Amino acid sequence: MDGVTDAPCRTMHALHGKPDVVLTEFTNVEGLWRGSDRIFRDFLYTPAERPVVAQIFGCQPEYFYKAAHIACELGFDGVDINMGCPARTVANKGGGAALIRLPDTAKAIIRATQDGVHDWANGQTLEDLGMDPARIRQIRQMNEDRLLWGDTTSHDRRLLPVSVKTRLGYDSIVITDWVQELLELEPANITLHGRTLVQQYKGEANWDAIAAAAEIVRKTDTLILGNGDIHTPYEAA
Numbered sequence: 001m002d003g004v005t006d007a008p009c010r011t012m013h014a015l016h017g018k019p020d021v022v023l024t025e026f027t028n029v030e031g032l033w034r035g036s037d038r039i040f041r042d043f044l045y046t047p048a049e050r051p052v053v054a055q056i057f058g059c060q061p062e063y064f065y066k067a068a069h070i071a072c073e074l075g076f077d078g079v080d081i082n083m084g085c086p087a088r089t090v091a092n093k094g095g096g097a098a099l100i101r102l103p104d105t106a107k108a109i110i111r112a113t114q115d116g117v118h119d120w121a122n123g124q125t126l127e128d129l130g131m132d133p134a135r136i137r138q139i140r141q142m143n144e145d146r147l148l149w150g151d152t153t154s155h156d157r158r159l160l161p162v163s164v165k166t167r168l169g170y171d172s173i174v175i176t177d178w179v180q181e182l183l184e185l186e187p188a189n190i191t192l193h194g195r196t197l198v199q200q201y202k203g204e205a206n207w208d209a210i211a212a213a214a215e216i217v218r219k220t221d222t223l224i225l226g227n228g229d230i231h232t233p234y235e236a237a
Contacts, residue, residue, distance in 0.1 A: 068116025
């Protein structure tokens with residue numbers, strides 16, 4: 001969650017709760033490439049968080065391609081695309097849950113991210129993409145700083161899984177159609193929040209709609225995770 005799950009928060013969760021996977025706050029892809037250097041703080045993490053996934057958002061496929069390279073260079077264990085944020089500042093620019101209304105753009109974004117991961121794994125560098133050398137040095141320094149926490153700077157050229165976080169729809173539930181659009185790109189995982197964008201966080205999460213999506217997804221190699229209104233271990237089960 002933006003402004004909440006920063007590196008200290010995630011590290012405490014990792015040390016004491018030992019979750020199966022940890023995700024960063026969502027981070028703007030264009031900002032990662034050419035914004036303020038402060039944005040890299042969103043991608044700080046400690047080895048205790050592994051497996052740790054870089055969560056990104058935006059609306060321009062070309063910047064997702066570049067952001068995928070950054071996530072790979074920083075040694076993340078996966079890349080998650082946020083297509084579920086309902087905030088006006090994000091959705092009004094065509095990002096987050098607004099992408100539910102733009103399936104062609106959404107698929108182009110997933111494809112660009114997958115291509116970025118693939119090209120980095122095959123040897124392409126940030127220098128090849130023309131990134132500002134000062135930003136490259138900052139990324140490399142972040143890797144070096146993580147050594148203090150017991151991590152090793154890994155430059156293994158491996159394919160990272162690409163996943164998607166989304167909602168049931170924009171102003172109505174369209175999840176059965178929407179999830180089939182996403183599955184065309186074979187994401188490693190789809191995390192589904194049981195509300196529409198218009199609902200924000202009001203009302204109750206619709207687990208029947210999540211179940212309908214799960215019936216479609218379970219026939220593929222993609223994993224599906226449900227999200228929303230889980231308050232007890234019983235509800236989680």
